[in-house]
Amino acid sequence: MHGLDLLSWILWMPIIGVLGVLLLPNEKTTAIKTWALINTIITFALTLVLWSKFNQDIPGMQQALSVRIPWIPQFHIYYALGVDGISLPMILLTGLLFMLCILSSWTQIKKSIKAYFALLLLLQSTVLGVFMSLDFFLFYVYWEVMLLPMFFLIGVWGGENREYAAVKFFLYTFFGSILMLVGIVALYYVTGQSENSFNILALSGGKFTTQTLSLFGQTVSFSKLFFVFMFIGFAIKVPVFPFHTWLPHAHVQAPTAISVILAGVLLKMGTYGFLRIAFPIFPDSAKYFAHAIAWLGLINVIYGALCAMAQTDVKKLIAYSSVSHMGFVMLGLAAMTVQGMNGAVLQMFNHGTSTAMMFFMIGIIYERSHHRWIVKPDGSRGYGGLYTQLPVYSIIFIIGMFASMGLPGLSGFISEALIFIGIYEKYTTITVLALFGLLIGAAYLLWMFKRMFFGDVNPEIKNYPDMTKLEVAYMVPLCVAVILFGIWPSPILNMMKASVGQLVSLLATF
Amino acid sequence: MYLNYLANVGRYIPELLLVVLMIGIIILETTYAEDEKNKKYVFILTCVGLVATFASLVANMSGKAEAIFSNSMIIDPFSTVMKMVMVLGTLGAVYLSTISKDIYESLKTEFIIMAIGVLIGGMILASANNMLMLYLGIETLSIISYVMASLKKNDERSSEAGLKYALFGGVSSGIMLFGMSHMFGVLGTIQFSGMAANIAKLDHTQMLIMMPSFVLFFAGIGYKIAAVPFHMWSPDVYEGSPTPVTTFFAIVPKLAGISALIRVTMIFFLTPSALRVGWVGLMMIMAALTMTVGNVTAIGQKSVKRMLAYSSISHAGIMIAGLVMINDIGVRAVVFYGITYLFMTLVAFYVTSIVQDKYGNDHFERFQGLIYRYPFMGIVMSVVMFSLTGLPPLAGFVAKFNILNALINSKYYSLAIILALNSVISAFYYLKIVRLMTLKTQESNEEIEGFGFLNQVIIIVMTAPVLILGIFWDSIMGLAEGAKIFIK
Numbered sequence: 001m002h003g004l005d006l007l008s009w010i011l012w013m014p015i016i017g018v019l020g021v022l023l024l025p026n027e028k029t030t031a032i033k034t035w036a037l038i039n040t041i042i043t044f045a046l047t048l049v050l051w052s053k054f055n056q057d058i059p060g061m062q063q064a065l066s067v068r069i070p071w072i073p074q075f076h077i078y079y080a081l082g083v084d085g086i087s088l089p090m091i092l093l094t095g096l097l098f099m100l101c102i103l104s105s106w107t108q109i110k111k112s113i114k115a116y117f118a119l120l121l122l123l124q125s126t127v128l129g130v131f132m133s134l135d136f137f138l139f140y141v142y143w144e145v146m147l148l149p150m151f152f153l154i155g156v157w158g159g160e161n162r163e164y165a166a167v168k169f170f171l172y173t174f175f176g177s178i179l180m181l182v183g184i185v186a187l188y189y190v191t192g193q194s195e196n197s198f199n200i201l202a203l204s205g206g207k208f209t210t211q212t213l214s215l216f217g218q219t220v221s222f223s224k225l226f227f228v229f230m231f232i233g234f235a236i237k238v239p240v241f242p243f244h245t246w247l248p249h250a251h252v253q254a255p256t257a258i259s260v261i262l263a264g265v266l267l268k269m270g271t272y273g274f275l276r277i278a279f280p281i282f283p284d285s286a287k288y289f290a291h292a293i294a295w296l297g298l299i300n301v302i303y304g305a306l307c308a309m310a311q312t313d314v315k316k317l318i319a320y321s322s323v324s325h326m327g328f329v330m331l332g333l334a335a336m337t338v339q340g341m342n343g344a345v346l347q348m349f350n351h352g353t354s355t356a357m358m359f360f361m362i363g364i365i366y367e368r369s370h371h372r373w374i375v376k377p378d379g380s381r382g383y384g385g386l387y388t389q390l391p392v393y394s395i396i397f398i399i400g401m402f403a404s405m406g407l408p409g410l411s412g413f414i415s416e417a418l419i420f421i422g423i424y425e426k427y428t429t430i431t432v433l434a435l436f437g438l439l440i441g442a443a444y445l446l447w448m449f450k451r452m453f454f455g456d457v458n459p460e461i462k463n464y465p466d467m468t469k470l471e472v473a474y475m476v477p478l479c480v481a482v483i484l485f486g487i488w489p490s491p492i493l494n495m496m497k498a499s500v501g502q503l504v505s506l507l508a509t510f
Numbered sequence: 511m512y513l514n515y516l517a518n519v520g521r522y523i524p525e526l527l528l529v530v531l532m533i534g535i536i537i538l539e540t541t542y543a544e545d546e547k548n549k550k551y552v553f554i555l556t557c558v559g560l561v562a563t564f565a566s567l568v569a570n571m572s573g574k575a576e577a578i579f580s581n582s583m584i585i586d587p588f589s590t591v592m593k594m595v596m597v598l599g600t601l602g603a604v605y606l607s608t609i610s611k612d613i614y615e616s617l618k619t620e621f622i623i624m625a626i627g628v629l630i631g632g633m634i635l636a637s638a639n640n641m642l643m644l645y646l647g648i649e650t651l652s653i654i655s656y657v658m659a660s661l662k663k664n665d666e667r668s669s670e671a672g673l674k675y676a677l678f679g680g681v682s683s684g685i686m687l688f689g690m691s692h693m694f695g696v697l698g699t700i701q702f703s704g705m706a707a708n709i710a711k712l713d714h715t716q717m718l719i720m721m722p723s724f725v726l727f728f729a730g731i732g733y734k735i736a737a738v739p740f741h742m743w744s745p746d747v748y749e750g751s752p753t754p755v756t757t758f759f760a761i762v763p764k765l766a767g768i769s770a771l772i773r774v775t776m777i778f779f780l781t782p783s784a785l786r787v788g789w790v791g792l793m794m795i796m797a798a799l800t801m802t803v804g805n806v807t808a809i810g811q812k813s814v815k816r817m818l819a820y821s822s823i824s825h826a827g828i829m830i831a832g833l834v835m836i837n838d839i840g841v842r843a844v845v846f847y848g849i850t851y852l853f854m855t856l857v858a859f860y861v862t863s864i865v866q867d868k869y870g871n872d873h874f875e876r877f878q879g880l881i882y883r884y885p886f887m888g889i890v891m892s893v894v895m896f897s898l899t900g901l902p903p904l905a906g907f908v909a910k911f912n913i914l915n916a917l918i919n920s921k922y923y924s925l926a927i928i929l930a931l932n933s934v935i936s937a938f939y940y941l942k943i944v945r946l947m948t949l950k951t952q953e954s955n956e957e958i959e960g961f962g963f964l965n966q967v968i969i970i971v972m973t974a975p976v977l978i979l980g981i982f983w984d985s986i987m988g989l990a991e992g993a994k995i996f997i998k
Contacts, residue, residue: 072984074991141902148896151941155949163949167941174899174937178930181911185918185926216924 085499237270256363300327340422671750686730800827864960879952
């Protein structure tokens, strides 16, 4: 299907949305919102079409759907898109979450509405670009362009300390990716500037095990050096300890919808980077550093959970819980076994839905209370007794919370269980220690729940209205996803099985 | 021999045109009464002259590369492309001078005359094929620059800038001449190619003399492009000079110096020798230092102009980094960098100048909330700042990518990593402007006059290449690739 390929449509649909938003006059806010909503619905529908066309028996890229058009022939740079079992769940998640975010921003965003929706749609396009690119240069462009809308979305529509958060976010990510750029260019020359020098697929397979290079007078292994560079680039995004310090700031300051996107999709770009780029291109180094990655993952799990326990700001608590949960993904990746990897990809998807739920719920209560304190700085309760006052809200909150805790029957359980099964044989100590992370996770979530929802009714919350129809409307799809994939995860697992299996067998040969 | 002398004058039309233009403006200025109409004529004449020069440069592109005037100058695609960039830079600065309040009305014509003079010097420098022409170029460029820096006669800082510039310039020219005289003493010729040929035959003692003389020689050019540690003059001069002059300084003398440096490097050190090792080492250290010092110092600045001065130092460092590999890929990258640098610098200075004219100073706070009053200007300035940072899909990224490319191609990984990390440092202060413009509420509701329709259009036109070259850089890359250096 020349010129009409599905992936390009999905990728550029949000850009059409941006143009539409820009053409609409400033005052017509409803028209802008409606247009953005319709646009994201179309994008989501297209991702579903993509799913229907997806052949889950093919381990590599779906040839029928791939695109490869020269962009800068002089440098062998291509506009190359493709989809496989690892990227499809992420594309679906992106399509879904952005649609819901438009709905959630409907009433929550009050200033510069036009710019906000334009930037949000631009962000969607760049995120999709990251998940679809098969050309390293194109990947890098999308990876970086994503910084622009994020910078402004946090910086303009964020909370009080938004500037600091936006700049920190920008600089951290930029630092990580610029090192990656050096790696990209180095790969280009090591492979002889050929047709496939920016082709992520052609670079994969561990072709750089023996090369060395000289850095500041020292001879170092090419593969190890650039694996570390790319690791830092992706680890900052995940975020892996000790590169996580930007995350709590960014999350707390960002508006609700952006927190959702950040936790739900952007963090996954980091782990996706490992799966698509760092591991397949440098499998030997991935193997070499696997143990270290596992330990870092463990630190993430425990440290994130302990930090979460100490928070009195509920949004910060969930932000740290993301750090903890992304640690599980890192553990699954470090395991490099079929179960572990499948678990990791599934956890990426499930964490996307459950954390998105939590952030949405926090945004909804923030709309009513205009603060997020579990315990206010002066020591009084921020909430308390929400359960009796806001029953619908409480039920949905419980679903989200238990999903993120990993209660059996909800989505988080299956992915975490798979990860533990996958990693147990390789790193028994780490597994045992990580299980404590689950325990702490249950503890801080339940403790938070107790302080917010049970107990005497705080007079302040008496006149909070329960969730509006709109709010329920955008929470329902996530509730369904969390419950459905908790009971019946096979659609997602089948989708990625073949692709993950291919990666695991590649890693097994080193 | 003497007959041959004028034979190639056809290739020298651009420079001659400029000389005629310069004289023409002097006559026009002195014969007509001082009034608005006269100014308009001068400006139109300048524009026509510069465009004609540009056109003749384009015509020159198609001719074959050759040495003219008894091999004292080279007309090759490389010098022609660099000259085109310089002409465009001058055109930009000249237009800025007509709208800027930073230059006294009565001196605007003088600015144009001197700018053309500097441009002629820069073009000589870009074409120089022997030490004499190189020195003549540098001096033509410098002596007029000293005057330009102190164009704001009643302003202390401007006078200080001029004096500083002159003192530093005089000393560094002396040092350079000293180095050149040793080179002549040892190598016996001032022709670049002849010198390069003789380098291969040097014995050990002679080599020992040559090494320091090359360092001394570099001091002169390094001073012109404000390479660390010869950069001390640059921030003060940039801040003290009127903004159009600063704009001009940031582009023409800098690129002229870079082109001379490229030519010297490519001719002298194309073949391996002990000197080459030393020179590459020197360049690497200079590049790393220039980038880092420029960027780190820029962070703490309060004045946008001064910040841009430091940022231009760091960009010069990046361009020097494109020299260490001494091959065509490096030259190509530097040429491309020069082209993008031109547009980014022009836009940045235009916006700064207009904001400064409004408020009387150019402190960072003056940019607060600019985007809410002038969405287009805010966006354009943000685009340029992100481009200077090196963010895709903007031209600045492609330019940096090409330098990285060239570095890694020749396995200079250490320098590549230093360059990459420098981008992060630079992001810090470029973001500061973006942050102030977009994230802060505006300082006042006052209108800024300079952002009239015409100026907005001009600024947007200058920004367009920044966007276009970020995505479709094939054609300009082809141009830069064609800008080969001719050695004779």
